[in-house]
Amino acid sequence: MSMIYITHRVTFSASHRLHSDALSDEENRRIFGKCNNPNGHGHNYALKVTVRGEVNPETGIVLNFFDLQDAIDAAILAEVDHKHINLDVPAFKGINPTAENMVVVFWNMLEPKLPPGLLYEMQLYETDNDHVTYRGT
Numbered sequence: 001m002s003m004i005y006i007t008h009r010v011t012f013s014a015s016h017r018l019h020s021d022a023l024s025d026e027e028n029r030r031i032f033g034k035c036n037n038p039n040g041h042g043h044n045y046a047l048k049v050t051v052r053g054e055v056n057p058e059t060g061i062v063l064n065f066f067d068l069q070d071a072i073d074a075a076i077l078a079e080v081d082h083k084h085i086n087l088d089v090p091a092f093k094g095i096n097p098t099a100e101n102m103v104v105v106f107w108n109m110l111e112p113k114l115p116p117g118l119l120y121e122m123q124l125y126e127t128d129n130d131h132v133t134y135r136g137t
């Protein structure tokens with residue numbers, strides 16, 4: 001049997017403010033600079049989701065791309081697209097919406113919606129130049 005990795009990419013737009021409740025206002029300004037601006041700022045994010053599994057010999061697929069897209073839409077995009085992450089998304093209450101924290105939250109949103117053990121990797125692109133990768137641990 002062949003282990004195959006399949007990836008679906010989605011995009012969404014959202015705004016956020018980098019601010020940690022564990023830091024003083026001065027520390028937040030020093031560490032996050034302009035990204036700590038109280039008015040927030042926006043990004044056009046891209047999220048790549050990779051699942052891995054064996055190819056079903058009858059269908060020839062691991063997981064239908066359509067089903068993967070539907071799961072991402074329902075679990076993640078419905079929550080965050082065109083939202084202010086800090087203010088509008090309950091899952092981020094008390095969580096600083098860095099790309100690092102966002103990808104972990106997204107994993108926890110999506111993983112229960114997929115067949116057990118299928119989710120392999122998520123990559124969240126905040127810009128074309130900067131992205132983070134998470135594999136669940």
Ligand SMILES: Nc1nc2c(c(=O)[nH]1)N=C([C@H](O)[C@H](O)COP(=O)(O)OP(=O)(O)OP(=O)(O)O)CN2
Nearest residue numbers: 018032035041043097098099100101126127129130
């Ligand atoms: N490790 C991390 N560092 C930073 C994060 C992050 O999530 N993890 N996030 C930010 C901010 O969100 C910031 O908005 C990044 O925006 P960006 O447009 O990349 O900032 P620049 O002004 O440097 O980009 P330009 O190339 O000048 O357009 C910061 N750090």
Ligand SMILES: [Zn+2]
Nearest residue numbers: 016035041043
């Ligand atoms: Zn930002």
